[in-house]
Amino acid sequence: MPKVKVDGIEVEVPQGATVLQACEAAGKEIPRFCYHERLSIAGNCRMCLVEVKPGPPKPQASCALPAAEGQEVRTDSAMVKAAREGVMEFLLINHPLDCPICDQGGECDLQDQSLAYGRSHSRYTENKRAVTEKYMGPIIKTVMTRCIQCTRCVRFGEEVAGVEDIGAIYRGEDMQITTYLEKAFKSELSGNAVDLCPVGALTHKPVAFEYRPWELRKNLSIDVMDAVGTNIRADSRGRQVMRVLPRINEDVNEEWAHDKTRYHVDGLVRRRLDRPFVRKDGKLVPVSWDEAFDAIAAVAKGAGSSVAAIAGDLLDCETMFAAKSLVKAMGSDLIESRQTGMSYDVSSLGAVAFNPTIAGVEDADAILLIGTNLRWEAPLINTRVRKAIKKGAKVFAIGPEMDLTYKVEWLGNDLGVLGTLPESLAQAFDGAKRPLAIVGPGALAKGHGAALAFAKSANLVRTLEDGTAWNGFGVIHTAAARMGALMLGFAQKGGIGDIFRAAPKLTFFLGADEADFAMFANSFKVFIGHHGDKGAHHADVILPSATYAEKPGTYVNLEGRVQRADRAVFPLGDAREDWTILRALSEKLGHTLTFDSFEELRAAMAAEVPALGTEGLAGYSWDAPALAPDAEGPIAYPIQDFYLTNAICRASPTMQRCSAELLHGEDYAEAAE
């Protein structure tokens, strides 16, 4: 633990820390471009120069200099000031003065730091360097003349995304950052490279020239594109969400977000249901809220307790709780959230949760992936697996072979393998301190019992030497609403099949677009949702509701982490927040719900499921149910198209283009400008 003096302030930093980190510990701001906490150290921008004694009498790059006992660091001397001004001047020599037309303007590191640490004028009168435009795909817009070659994007591709498409070619003044042969950057995390870019060289292509950062209102929210529960900031202007950026949460998403999280936002204002509809003579006709409610009430009278509710993938817990309360008040308990027909055992939530926690994946030293395409089902858990591998973990997988961005020992595509595991796996798991099995939705349907049997035989749940508990059994879900729904009891023993068999006369579809609507042919279908997708096409009544960005809500991610999101904008047109729709409808149906405000609803929900009342890990108990330990049959990953997994994405032109270009190889090469 070396002690370092920074500008006279003594700080103690951990062994292996850099001078830059020591300066930060002392509360000093060190300007930087290439250094980034989550990437390897490059030391090529030279902006972090400080004066260090003992050492050569010249400024030193603090990001790459290890802090050592007794060092005296100055960040405020004349030498440091001159060095920063010099570096800044060099960086600006070839940087165009196009801030007024640059999308990075207002949140540009170069702009900010030249203001704070640069000279007030330029002495440079020569021609500036110009770099030809590069193509990096549908997400990243490039203006490479602005690039200062910090190589953050290159290191991100190599170290975090694991897709080595970006590189620096040529040398010296001719050096250029580009993708290989200017093809698209084929990573589902590509948007993070834009965030990392300290200048305007890489900007968000889907929203080019759409906004200025200072026009946006920043709203804290939770991502619903997958079950990881990425902490996001939905930046809105007026009534529209303009962009989504990740918030730092070390336990969940670190500071990354995948492209679906970021760029589905143009889907929030397209194909929206903005008024109620009722099907008359086979055609959906726009009506008033009263008419829509009357139509439902007329059916409800005859239906009695033959009512069911199907929850969609993007729902907040409050909506589901309100729906559950309504169905219960009507005398039914037919509620289900697993629309696609999965019917795994939910008698113990621990057995279907991601127990090791997302951050815990990094510590695992032997990992078995059972029927999971992590790269698409939970890209931010995939990055954690990559980190575990860097620390020495060995990874095995059962399922159809595919590129997970790291080396995997594939054991075949049959759940039967779980019964006859090879020697190499047994060896790795025997020697492992923190063994981990990740069960994906592809295996959960048939292989839940076999996976649990493996958890038992491999002793995945154990007490570590230091006395802490380790649970190495993690289940991946793909729906943001899933864990919350299971906590609220949205699960029948036989899955959605039980609901088919009960043949409800009236069924509420809460944003459920993936269900098999043919099975509900004889039911009166009320669709409460926000997008005109599959659910709306089959509905008899459509009640327009709010997207996740338009309502506050509680979400539970796959670890069982309860998180709260705020409202970013208001619902479009006549649409209303889901719980208010259910509350108003309940009165019409004569089963008035007991809560009159959102706070009352939350309180009622917390009274029923206390874990939903507090943020943080719900802490499921581990009492694995006894299921048949045998399984066989091939595995199929449920996600066919990463970019089009829900109604919002399918409505988003950006996501459609990503799908067409990155997954289906369509050519979108742009005309030369």
Place this chain on the structure above:
Amino acid sequence: MADAPKLPDEAETRARWGNFAWSEANAEKAREIMGRYPAGRQMSCTIPFLDLAQRQVGAETNTQGWLPVPVIEFVARELDLPYIRVFEVATFYTMFNLVPVGRYHVQVCGTTPCMLRGSDDVLAACKSRGLKKGHTTEDGLFTLSEVECLGNCASAPMVQINDDNYEDLTFDRTVAILDRLAGGDQPKTGTQEPGRHTVEPVGGPTTLTAMVNENHDYRGEWA
């Protein structure tokens, strides 16, 4: 940036070089090169492999060789590296040609010592024989490029043609070398100065003269 080569048409190079693989002799050499590095450090082979590949392309086309994109990709596959990592290396070094070159790759050093000693004359000589910077002559014999210091400052100016250096050049000596190469002869390599063997001082030593014939202790003479 203006000098950055424009990669040849991708479809064409893929059609011509898509099936590139080591020749028998080179496969043996590649194994030998790979053997020099510990397992898992195969990235170290990037430069020798690219060189080997460029030479094989040269042998196949009877030129000095270049690196078509499919060949770079072949090297990357051989080393189990992402294409971009090998591409970065190939573009970084001027010795790797990204466009086809002629049979003789004339690399004129234009860095300060050579320039002071008359590299402009050397370039003029090249020009007089129809060579143009960055281009290959019509007959496919010569490609001219200007490069930075090649480390022969003591016998400047110099050119490197293929694997050989020609030093102490003048306009006439350069023309003579080019003419002999064009005629299919191999001119004398190294210094072109009559009487000079390598880079020893011209006209005899001017310093440490006492050490020419025997060892001499200068320490007593230090002021």
